[in-house]
Amino acid sequence: MRYDKLFEPGRKIGSLELKNRFIMGAMGVGFAELGGTPTDRTVAYYEARAKGGYGLIITEVSRVQEDEFCTPFEPSLADDRHIPAWKKVTDAVHAAGGKIFPQLHQPGRQYTKAILGHQVSAPSPLACPIFDEVPHELATEEVWQNIHLFGNAAVRAKEAGFDGVEIHAGHGYLVQQFLSQFTNRRFDEFGGSLENRARFACEIVRDIKKRCGADYPVIIKLSAEEKVPGGMTISDTKIFAKYFEKAGYDAVEATICTYASLDWMSAPEDVPMGFNARNAEEIRQGLSILVIAIDRINTPEIAEDILETGKADFVSISRQTLAEPEFPNKVREGNVSEIAPCINCLQSCMGYMTDPQHLQACPNIPGIDGTHVVLANDVIEGKVTVGRNNLIAGAGLVGLETADFLRERGGRTSTLIDMIETVDFGVLGVGTHLKARLASNDTTYILGATIESFGEHGVTYRQQGTERTAEGFDNIIIAMVATVQSA
DSSP, X not given: OOOTGGGSOOSOBTTBOOSSSEEEOOOOOOOSOTTSOOOHHHHHHHHHHHHTTOSEEEEEEEESBTTBOSSTTOXXXXXXXXXXXXXXXXXXXXXXXXXXXXXXXXXTXXXXXXXXXXXXXXXXXXXXXXXXXXXXXXXXXXXXXXHHHHXXXXXXXXXXXXXXXXXXXXXXXXXXXHHOTTTOOOOSTTSSSHHHHHHHHHHHHHHHHHXXXXXSOEEEEEXXXXXXXXXXXXXXXXXXXXXXXXXXXXXXXXXXXXXXXXXXXXXXXXSOTTTTHHHHHHXXXXXXXXXXXXXXXXXXXXXXXXXXXXXOSEEEEOHHHHHOTTHHHHHHTTOGGGOOOOOOOOSHHHHXXXXXXOOOOOSOOTTOTTSEEEEHHHHHTTSSOOOSEEEEEOOSHHHHHHHHHHHHHOSOEEEEEESSSOOOTTSSSOHHHHHHHHHHTTOTTTTHHHHHHHGGGTEEEEEOOSSOTTTTOSEEEEOSSSOOOOO
């Protein structure tokens, strides 16, 4: 299959031209310091995806107010002291040939006093069903202060070298809370009619364009549907998008849901790939500005089809970038079969909210005392060196990738263990468990060549039992999500 559309530059986002139609969508990773300053890990993370070929990278949510965030490790553009660290990020991305926007964010009612240390705020005193805390209702003057907080953050973003900004008006956060009758019961100029409820988002872009320049690109990420009774529908969103175009936004990224319908934020494997592209298409019909499709765009075939059929101008890919930073490069080079798939397990990508270190470990491996235990990601990234005889705990995709990594380097043998009965290296589909996961993700072709050659290169499999399975190995390599327990 040809992927011509994916590698066309496409129309400009405001004044900005991208080299292709691949956008890395915003996704929380929690690599910043507790105070919000980006770290060297932040730099390396975004640099790797820029080198992987994405035309535009949109960072994870970044706070515009120091004491308002949705995870403790959320990065910040709320103070000038963060600018030098962000400059390292933007310089690295630009050196790799990419462009980069921060995603500016206020959580509103969707967090908790227990961590913030103060009462949450929102358009109206209606509790988020997840946290069940009645928020402080923002006074009209406080609403205008929040508008300027976004403008202040955009000014810092431009100074830090960002090519534009994205405003997060989706997933139930503060901007969306103003848009929706589900969360907005105000009687001032920011509540009531569709036009009034759109005013908060419209004033944000006006403030940014006034201070950063009319040609400074601004995207709005908008939930096309909230999936809650009385919440926003695609009919509402199409009207909002027209207000946003008139106010000065250069593109709309069409996402879905709120915290009250959280299952849709990171849709699991039983939801069809590209399921939300239909909403992007609906929004695009009434606009002259660009529309970006997002949500479960996991394969180049789906991405190309979205562009070719006119559903969107660009495709935004998020969780798949965790699994495969080189996604665009491998598509361009014709190495689609080498793309590591996102299997929509929701483990590491959602786990960052409580564990920013993404530690992966394995439960109940008897006899690990005295054996060097390392993490699969550290092996693959070259952070640790392992011996010649290794036990890989977990026969899922991470375990298979680790075995393949060691196989390619030669002179090392690997034994995979898991709870499934068999792993057949000669037949595509690795035991019942993994075969089902791959098939449901419609990516059974991926890893085929690798799996078929495993048995020839010192890779064996045994089912995890009660015996002391770690004896005789130089290392235990952890390739599954859980907790290490010593015997």
